[in-house]
Amino acid sequence: MIHIECNFCGLRRTSQEHCLHRKMTETTTKVPKILSSATDESPPLPVLPDELIQEILLRVPVKFLLQFRCVSKSWKTLISNPQFVKEHLDGTSSDLTHQRLLSPMVTDPFKMTSCCVESLFQDPSTPAESTCFMMSDEFSILGTCHGLLCLFNIRLRSIQLWNPAIRIASKSFLTRLSNPREYVTHRGFGYDHVNHKYKLFLTLNDQKTVTKVYTFGANSNSKSWKVIQNFPCCPTKSQGHFVTGTGTLNWFAKAKNDERSVIVSFDLVTESYGEVLLPAGESDIVCIPELVILRNCLCVSFFDSKNWVLWQMKEYGVQDSWTKLMTVPHFVQGVCTWDKLTMSPHYEHDPLRWFHSIIPLCISEDGVILIKTAFSKLVLYDPNVGRWDFPVIRGHHWHNIQTYHESLVSPLG
Known part of the structure; x- marks a missing residue:
């Protein structure tokens, strides 16, 4: 062939x-080159305007922005720009996509784990995945602000800032807490928006009480510690809560002259104390109160004689702006609402067993709330339909849970 x-x-x-x-x-x-000529001479793909690209990137989670810096020099310059960092922070601060939970590991003090809040809301029946951070030492968390965590090194008794989203930490500095009997009774970490400085508030106690403020910055040193006036009243919790845009740290407290419940504030700009009033008519009937930040607003939750209630201050410092977000009755058809949330063999016969810590962590746009109950149990409550869900985070038992907002803010200043 x-x-x-x-x-x-x-x-x-x-x-x-x-x-x-x-x-x-x-x-x-012999066929005319219609297809080939069309391909060769077709116009280039449309190019998005720079302004539109920036608007899109401002909504992107931090982990993808870190990858997008490799796309081009112009993107790297844009994403690294301080103004872009600020606008990204402001635009995503109340978005659950950018909210995370963080907890030290019980079994290994040199590790911390983090979990995306949005995954708990989307599918509470499926165990959520977590990210593990290997730490250089054992740390406790003094506060969070703008995606930065203020960490206290337990062994070295030093302090540093850390952004877990971009995995950058500042240099540590000694706190001068050399006396082992000296301990922190109250703390808070926030941002002075007038002088553009992060500040740490500490109340220390040994034989006497001393309150200090530390100002972070490029030239910060031992002289950055400033002794200030002690609290005018006694806060009931150690952790102060920073309200974005106000420059204030806030604690729940009892007034010195009477038994009224109040919110004591510390202004990081003027470094002075103030008082925020509770909702009208509520200051005398609160039980097991908790102060939290939800949707960038100051919120307070507590038990009254019949319900667990959650209030939100829409306009900081204005008493009339308090708005009741939800009410959960103690009993529904004779069954205690909180039994299934806080139940433990320890408290099985305690008549006040439902009056244990109920701390709101995050709330969605449609009002579904994530709560941390006794023993760090997580609960989702949907007030629209009265449904309870019990999300689980894969990996380990969580305790001392903190919420933080992922950001591009650098701890290096």
């Missing part, structure tokens, strides 16, 4: 196959 090599493709075929292939090739080559 004779094989002939094709001049077009170089393959060898029988004479019959070669003739058929040649006719097909010649026919194809």
